[in-house]
Amino acid sequence: xxxxxxxxxxxxxxxxxxxxxxxxxxxxxxxxxxxxxxxxxxxxxxxxxxxxxxxxxxxxxxxxxxxxxxxxxxxxxxxxxxxxxxxxxxxxxxxxxxxxxxxxxxxxxxxxx
Amino acid sequence: xxxxxxxxxxxxxxxxxxxxxxxxxxxxxxxxxxxxxxxxxxxxxxxxxxxxxxxxxxxxxxxxxxxxxxxxxxxxxxxxxxxxxxxxxxxxxxxxxxxxxxxxxxxxxxxxxxx
Numbered sequence: 001x002x003x004x005x006x007x008x009x010x011x012x013x014x015x016x017x018x019x020x021x022x023x024x025x026x027x028x029x030x031x032x033x034x035x036x037x038x039x040x041x042x043x044x045x046x047x048x049x050x051x052x053x054x055x056x057x058x059x060x061x062x063x064x065x066x067x068x069x070x071x072x073x074x075x076x077x078x079x080x081x082x083x084x085x086x087x088x089x090x091x092x093x094x095x096x097x098x099x100x101x102x103x104x105x106x107x108x109x110x111x112x113x
Numbered sequence: 114x115x116x117x118x119x120x121x122x123x124x125x126x127x128x129x130x131x132x133x134x135x136x137x138x139x140x141x142x143x144x145x146x147x148x149x150x151x152x153x154x155x156x157x158x159x160x161x162x163x164x165x166x167x168x169x170x171x172x173x174x175x176x177x178x179x180x181x182x183x184x185x186x187x188x189x190x191x192x193x194x195x196x197x198x199x200x201x202x203x204x205x206x207x208x209x210x211x212x213x214x215x216x217x218x219x220x221x222x223x224x225x226x227x228x
Contacts, residue, residue, distance in 0.1 A: 002158070033215060045215040045216065045217070048214075056212075098145075099214035099215070101162060102159075104149075104157040105156050
């Protein structure tokens with residue numbers, strides 16, 4: 001158990017819908033990273049938060065957004081879903097700003113039908 | 114921009130045989146390097162990491178990796194594999210000078226240990 005909790009584990013939704021994925025980092029970790037894992041693109045960095053502030057963006061679509069709350073949990077919002085958004089979404093947390101060791105949650109498997 | 118290449122998408126190996134999973138990264142600037150393992154339907158678990166210092170890094174489950182700056186490689190090795198090592202292995206790089214510290218992952222190597 002990495003200590004990073006992601007909910008839900010599985011999500012099936014229709015095209016055009018909006019979903020929210022939740023991540024609770026390890027206790028005390030200030031950094032949260034979101035990654036998308038798909039068969040065609042592999043593991044791609046989406047976005048990073050540190051202590052409530054957005055620090056970096058990767059290949060994140062405009063239809064996607066995220067935030068980190070004062071209690072340090074983070075949510076990834078995916079809207080106007082398309083079939084191609086089906087993937088495994090991972091959250092990772094790290095204790096230090098330089099991310100010398102990232103702990104990954106078990107992921108949320110999103111299926112868009 | 115950094116990139117990571119894992120040339121072998123699949124590696125079959127017999128139980129108790131040695132294995133090497135190859136990883137090359139694109140830049141010779143100062144980097145952090147990682148190997149993660151992913152078992153079916155699970156998240157990624159850190160096997161080992163290189164931040165600085167000794168180029169031979171030992172990790173969990175008997176794995177080790179060697180950082181080679183001149184060849185920009187970070188190959189993962191295990192002298193004797195077990196059936197339970199069957200999983201997908203990901204190499205990742207982070208550029209501490211970038212300010213983002215995000216991980217760039219390779220495409221993964223599926224290790225299949227045969228009885």
